[in-house]
Amino acid sequence: MTFKRLIALAFFMLAGLLPAAQASAQQAPDALVRDVTNEVLEIVRADKAIQAGDVHRVIELVDAKVLPHFDFRRMTMLAVGRDWRDASPAQQARLTEAFRILLVRTYSNALTQYRDQTIDFKPTRFAATDKRVQVRTEVRQSGAQPIGIDYMLEKSDAGWKVFDVIVAGVSLVTNYRSSFTQEIRSGGVDGLIKSLEDKNRSLEAEQQRS
Numbered sequence: 001m002t003f004k005r006l007i008a009l010a011f012f013m014l015a016g017l018l019p020a021a022q023a024s025a026q027q028a029p030d031a032l033v034r035d036v037t038n039e040v041l042e043i044v045r046a047d048k049a050i051q052a053g054d055v056h057r058v059i060e061l062v063d064a065k066v067l068p069h070f071d072f073r074r075m076t077m078l079a080v081g082r083d084w085r086d087a088s089p090a091q092q093a094r095l096t097e098a099f100r101i102l103l104v105r106t107y108s109n110a111l112t113q114y115r116d117q118t119i120d121f122k123p124t125r126f127a128a129t130d131k132r133v134q135v136r137t138e139v140r141q142s143g144a145q146p147i148g149i150d151y152m153l154e155k156s157d158a159g160w161k162v163f164d165v166i167v168a169g170v171s172l173v174t175n176y177r178s179s180f181t182q183e184i185r186s187g188g189v190d191g192l193i194k195s196l197e198d199k200n201r202s203l204e205a206e207q208q209r210s
Helices: 003-013 023-028 029-046 056-069 074-086 089-113 172-209
Strands: 118-121 132-140 147-156 159-165
Touching: 003 089, 003 147, 029 118, 029 132, 029 147, 056 089, 056 159, 056 172, 074 089, 074 118, 074 159, 074 172, 089 172, 159 172
Parallel strands: none
Antiparallel strands: 118 132, 132 147, 147 159
8 A cells, every 4th residue: 555545545534523623632542533533434435425436525524623733833834854943933824724725635636545454453542631642554455464543633722633643653844844945945945835735726627527
């Protein structure tokens, strides 16, 4: 399974996280991830539009169900790295929005490919006062080696939010950092924004043709 498909599965595993913010804040992060996973995988298998490769259906589901549980500002800040503090508030907002759209559009195609995956949950140890927790899972699929997908969550007033996903030891935000740094070195923060927005327009055009 490719890195892209594993990240897509990680996004969709959280698509069932639909309790109100207050309920999410009260539920432990490992229970929050664990309780919805089997239900979400059933949705993937049963949704005829997704099975038929309807990317627009996937994007609708991700927008409605996944995004509220990710801290995209923090994810973008980590992916941009040291250059984040040199960006103006307006640039930071555009970077965050462009990165959010890029992640959704990049991985939506891969979400149509899931059929027989199962998820094992590893024990999660944390104290009630902890503000940051790593929830470890393992994806199992017939004929393939198990692959770890770990969620890094941070607690805020709005509840637990995912700020990074680690696939087979590779951080999602770190995976983007080197390319973001190169874009900034060659064209500044505005150059990175333009590059992300251009990629998003290209992906949107491709998906409209599909």
